[in-house]
Amino acid sequence: MTSNPWKKVGIFAVVAIASVALLGGSIVVVNSPGGFNAGLTRTVGSGDTPGGLLRLGSSAPCDSLDPAQTFDPWCAVVHRTFSRNLMSFAGKPGEEGLVVIPDLAADLPVSNEDKTSWTFKLRPDVFWSDGSPVTATDVKYSIQRLFDDSLQSPIALDNLCLLSTCSAGKPDYQGPYVSPTEDLPSIVTPDESTIVFNLNRSFYEFPRLLATPQFSPIQMSKDITLRASGATYASSPSSNGPFVLTIDQADLQYSFTKNELWSQASDGIRIPKVDAMSWKIFPDADSTDQALLNGEIDVKLNYGLAPIARDATLAQESQRSLIDNPEMSFVNFLVVNPNLPPLDRVPCRDAIFYALDKVDLQNVRGGSATAAIAHSLSPPTILGYDSSYNPYPSGSDETGNIRKARESLAQCGYPDGFQVKMAYVAIGIGKDIFLSVQKSLARVGIVVDPVEFANFAQYFTTGLGSPETMSAQGIGLASTGWGPDYSSALSFWAPLIDGRKIKPSSNQNFAELDLDEINALLDSLEAAQTSAEAAGLNRKIEELVMQEAVYLPYAVDRIVLYRPKALTNIYVQIALGNQYDLVNIGKQEIPQ
Structure with a gap:
């Protein structure tokens, strides 16, 4: 049985990098009152008239409609229409959407003091569409499947090692397909309405992990039959x-009809308004956009408007009021290698931070409609994010603080600058990112030479992902980005900065940080008792990491979403790929 390589390289990060690398064009967006961005913080569209057909469209299907296999962030809102989790993200806009509440679970779980044991009680009124009750056995079986390599689940191995003994970081348990008679003793089902998880270590975020699409229970009997x-x-x-x-x-047509065995009384998250939904796959993004703007479909899935429709709608004031432009969970940054002279001197790294022209890089990524300038490393979709934190101001216009950069160069003993190599992937805008960095750093005498890699797989395994390669080739800068596997500070930080997880290949701690204080804070974050405690730890971790000047954030991905006037009860769900929460959208007929 072959292992799943995607578990080892951060599948969400790789998918996001591959998708944003193809962006082009540039248009400036300035927030305005009224309808623009209204769906980010409130529910838009009044009217509770039930009924009607909600028409969905996309240029591709979901990567998988098996929850264990899905990793495309936008697919989460599709799964949410027919699939429920023990715990789920609230059906709310803005920060309220980051809150995890009981779904199939009757109430919040009961845990022991050190958060290693979690007991859930299932609601008595939840059923599959064939009339069978949702059982604890279904829940256990569904999680057992995540261990099977044949499903290629994107769940991080660290998370699977919560529930199984692991050898060399890989679970010893192989799942019910490979080992149908082997039990997973960490999950206990004393009866069909009770499920107990006994974890290998303290993990306060376990209910939050269970809210991700991959942990959505499936019907065991149906899977066996299929x-x-x-x-x-x-x-x-x-x-x-x-x-x-x-x-x-x-x-490639999908239809959603009412589940007669589902009851509103059993579900405080989903409040469906329409009677049915249809989903059509179009040949490409532009034809999907055209169908949306022409009124042939009501909602576009998968990554928002493409450049042609995006720029056209943003340029029309009448259309701007129908647009939401959320910031995503993916942060683009430069790795500044602290192990390579002269970058082993903090002021030399500081000089790069101050000299970078973030506006030029923003334009390379498509302008402010597709990239928001980033000042901090943590994304806006995790608890504890502080939008005011800006430890390295890039000048009043974000084009760089040349005076501070020169002062830093003088402090590090290189007043006239120095020479450094930068690694990047020669796909899409990869070279344009390099050229932008090269141009902005040249203003203070820092000469940047290219080191090209042919593809992302090579880059993240034996390029940037290899400490030996970074050292042997003398690479001081590298272009990349990162996003959490789910809406969690721990999911974001642990791979990037835990010094105990540096690997010879497919390494995700790109800067090779190994500081006792940071490692200890990560342990505290994993064992935190409350969301407030975790948020505070997130801020402390960020401050320490930014002081090291090894990850230079410059842009957070954005998408442009369009909501037709006929839609009601529509908002952006921040924890589920920053997409419209399909299951709660209503529709009114607008007279012609």
């Missing part, structure tokens, strides 16, 4: 949510 017939669960997933999904594989 596998026996040679089919996959993704081809016909069961529903315990308000809609039942039917898939026409031949024409």
Whole structure:
């Protein structure tokens, strides 16, 4: 059985890097009152008239409709229409959407003092669409499947090692397909309404982890039947949510009809307004956008408007009021290698931080519609994010603070600058990012030479992901980015800065940070007792990391979403890929 390489390289980070690397064009967006960005902080569209058909469209299907396999962030809102978790993110806009509340669980879980044991009670009124109750056995089986390499689940190995003994960082348990008679003793089901998780270490965020799409329970009997017939669960997933999904594989058409076995009384998150939904796959992004703007579909899935429609709608005042432009969870930054002279001197690294022209890099990434200038490393989608934190001001216009950069160079003993190599992937805008960095640093005498890599797989395994390569080739700067696997400070920070997890290849601690104080704070974050404590630790960690000047953030990804006037109860769900929360959208007929 081969191992899953994607578990080892941070699948969400790789997917996001690959997708944003192809952006182009530039348009400036300035926030304005009224409808623009209204869906980021409030529910837009009044009217509770039920009924109607909500028409969805996208240029590609979900990567998988089996929750264990999905990793595309935008697919989370699709799964949410027919699939429920023990705990789920609230059906709210803004920061309220980061809150995790009981879903299939009857109440908040009961944990022991050190957060190693978690007991959940299932609601008695939750059923699959065939009338079978959702059971603790279903929940356990679904999580057991995550260990099976054949499913290629994107769940991080560290998280699976919460529930299994691990050898060399890989779980010893292999899942129910490989080992159908082997139990996973860390999950106990004393009866069909009770499930107990006994973790290998303290983990206060466990309920938050269970809110991710991959931990959504599936119907065990359905999976067994489908596998026996040679089919996959993704081809016909069961529903315990308000809609039942039917898939026409031949024409790539999807239909969502009411689940008669779902009850509103059992669900405080989903308040569906429409009777049904349809989902059509279009040939490309531009044709999907055209269908949206022409009124042929109501909601576009997968990553918002493409450049042609994006720029056209932003340029029209009448259309801007129908646009939301959320900041995503993915932060773009430069790695500044502290192990390579003269970058082993903090002031030399500071000089790069101050000299960088963030506006030029923002324009390389498509302008302010697709990239917000970043001052801090943590993304806006995790608890504890502080939008006012800016330890390295880039001048009043964000084009660089040349005076501070020169002062830093003098402090580090290189008043006239120095020479450094920069690594990047020669795909999409990779070279343009390099050229922008080269141009801005040249203003203070820092000469930047290129080191090209052909593809992302090579880059993240034996390039930037290899400490030996970085040292042997004398690479001082590298272009990359990062986002958490789920809305969590720990998920964001641990791979990037934990010195105990530096690896010879596919290393994600790109700067090779190994500081006792940071490692201890990560341990405290993992064992935090409350969200408030975790938020405070997030801020402390960020301050220490930014003081080291090894990760230079310059932009946070944005997308442009469009909400037609006919839609009601529409908002952006910040924890689920910053997409519209499909399950709660209503629709009114607008007279022609």
